[in-house]
Amino acid sequence: MAEPADGPLSGGVKAPSRARIGWRTLRKDRYWLEPTLIVAGLSAWLLYGFVRVFMQDFYYVAEHHYLTPFYSPCTSTGCVEAAAHFGRFTPDHPLIPFAALSLPFLLLLRLTCYYYRKAYYRSFWMSPPACAVPDRHASYTGETRFPLILQNLHRYTFYIAVVIVLINTWDAILAFGGEDGFGVGLGNLVLLFNVVMLWLYTLSCHSCRHVFGGRLRHFSRHPVRYRWWTFVSKLNTRHMQYAWMSLGSLFLVDFYVMAVAAGWISDLRFF
Template identity: 55%
Template sequence: MTAGTNAAGRAQIGARTLRTDRWWLQPALTVAALVAFIIYSTIRAFANTAYYAPPYISPFYSPCLTTNCVPGAGDVNLVGDWWQLSPALIILIFPLGFRLTCYYYRKAYYRGFWASPPACAVAEPHGKYTGESRFPLVLNNIHRYFFYAGLVFNVILTYDVVLGFRDAQGNWGHAGLGTLVLLLNAAFLWVYSLSCHSCRHLIGGRLTHFSRHPLRYRMWTWLSKLNAQHMRYAWISLFWVAFTDFYVMLVASNTISDLRFF
């Protein structure tokens, strides 16, 4: 299939586009934001330090599955002693896999990083088009399974919020700014997950008659409204999960003190 400026049916003009606005600004901002997140999350994942400030734990390190976790950060230890690197390198596989295969993020990085195409009414520079039928893009087809894994992690992060209503000694009935930060992080991740295209299809897909499934239809209608704002929730949750890790890092490293509400 011919693509790019030589695509069949494209107006025979020499320029890639006749647009006079700053069409390049959005893909450029997308690249800048995603690169910034990649750099930050990579540094924090390999740091393997300052991720637990009782009772708060960074979402990058929750649940802490290895035996080399900071004491109190996790008692699961599913991985065992053989893994001596940062536990975040195991955990981040699943949320990052969910985002990398997300329908919105695919559109974002296709346009931003690969210019395929960079913007509406702007011809892409590639000479051919193979879609997502070849490696590695064919792996995007497992998005739904990453969605299921993401729901599990959402439950775990929600449990972390519950644990955030303790003080450093483990006494219940306390809350601080960190509790609020973790609460918002879990809420944004839930909204992002529920607004996902796969979630919408899971609830309302493969139905011939909505009238025979009124409950699923109502849920599908509600999820469709969320789905319309999926891009917004994707960016808000991405920013906030990084901010949550940053806040826990500041508290854990004694750079700041957690503000206690009660």
């Protein structure tokens, strides 16, 4: 079948063959509410994260070995020695985060994540803001041109994210051994909760699903990979929830560590 004269992607709701409707959309519900909440939520989180990353203080509780994920791995020469589990070798500068080796990749992972693409395309860019609501852009080229073609980096940032979550897991384990030996406090539970959320978000990623089941012609010949693909596929159905819950857990654990390190509160000890 021949393509229309104006091409396959340039028609849309304003194509000559479409009905002429005066209203932008016939939807009467509050379709704009979800994009608005997403803009508010992501903007607040990014602002908080930006401030905390460059604060370069109140990131480690020496007494209980609590290290916030915003500063892990802490590789700057300005890091507290006890918090630098993998050495101190990156420059100490106000404009260079203490966790300069991990934060860029984590940010890129979230930016290129399939769910977050949908979230900020619909909210910040209004492309489109909701189903049955026209795109505010005049043309559509997909993710075939710069800079959106860089979204393909997502599959590679996934592998780096797995390594970083393993480091966060190690940090949570080390936190059970404080200056007075083994102990359990509220901070340990918060750190563990954050690690669980990070693993759920990472393992529910579409790239993770492809790692286990992608390009397989016969699942019967790869029973182990099929079982893992089935498990990851179940997690993938809740990828959006895990994306937001992991953001919330990152805020929770960082704020808790900051509050304890700054002396605003004392860590509640159970053992």
